[in-house]
Amino acid sequence: MKKTIFVTLITAISFFIGFAFRAISTTANNKNEMKRVTGIGGIFFKCKDPKKVTEWYQKHLGLDTNPYGATFEWYERPDSTTKAQTQWTPFAETTKYFEPSDKDFMINYRVENLETLVEQLKKEGVTFVDSIETFDYGKFVHILDTEGNKIELWEPID
Template structure:
């Protein structure tokens, strides 16, 4: 069974997310949106199926990364999130919440071996 298929997003804390996003837009040319920036790419070489990776600065006071105390959180793209969560439970991985479904995909949060919060995302393409 495939597990992680790519990086779905990079999220990190910032003193001023709006100002930082504007800096990246001005100086590094990121095409920004209210959520940061979205990078589009293709699943496989020669493929027509687009995928995306999200880049988002969060407020330094966000609670979204808890219980991790780190300044960042990585979102990994996965296939078949339901089956993966069942396997992770069997392997003793800490699952922080239930799978939530939105119009752009399914999400769940887990902890890695060092207590870093990780977001798993099965996109709806």
Template sequence: MKRVTGIGGIFFKCKDTEQINEWYKTHLGLETSPYGAKFDWIQDGDSAEKGYTLWSPFADKTKYFEPSTKDFMINYRVENIEALVEELKREGVTVLDEIATYDYGKFVHILDLEGNKIELFEAA
């Protein structure tokens, strides 16, 4: 079973999301929105299937990264999130929540060995 297939997003805390978005837009050319910036790409072996990686600043007071105390969180793209979560549980990995399903995909959060919160994402 494939596990991680790529980076889905890089999330980090900052004092002012509007200012940081504007700084990256002005100085590095990112096409930012209130959610950050998307980097589109084509799936390996299937030039018709598109994907993206999300770059997203979060307010420094966000609780979204908890219980981790780090200022960042990485989102990994996965295949078959349900089977992966079951395997991770059998391996003793801390799974923080139930799989959440949205129009654009499924998400679940886990902790790594050092308590870093990780977001797993399976695209719709």
């Protein structure tokens, strides 16, 4: 009986030590990996009358709209000191902004260190639509996924 308990105890301890070692080594490896996407930066979609759609969302769903759609502010980290934003924007259905994609939507992903990410994505064979552009609110570049959906990558200047 004591031998069975001892073997069971040793097996359980070995399991927990292995689990702890894996958790520690995985955490250490993840710290060395570059973050890619850190969140959704915006949702963009085509519609026949962006002004009318914006007004509808303002009236019926209470979005606090502006000339670019609506901006949702939230906190990026648990300590509630780093504010972030997600943009919601209806575009005219005739917009060329989503090209070369023929889809009626585009997602903007927030990223960290856009230049390093671009270099990595180039090595991975990702298709680029343009090169990095910098504005007072951040850096942008556009890529295509495997189905030709245009994706906007944004490194915000917060």
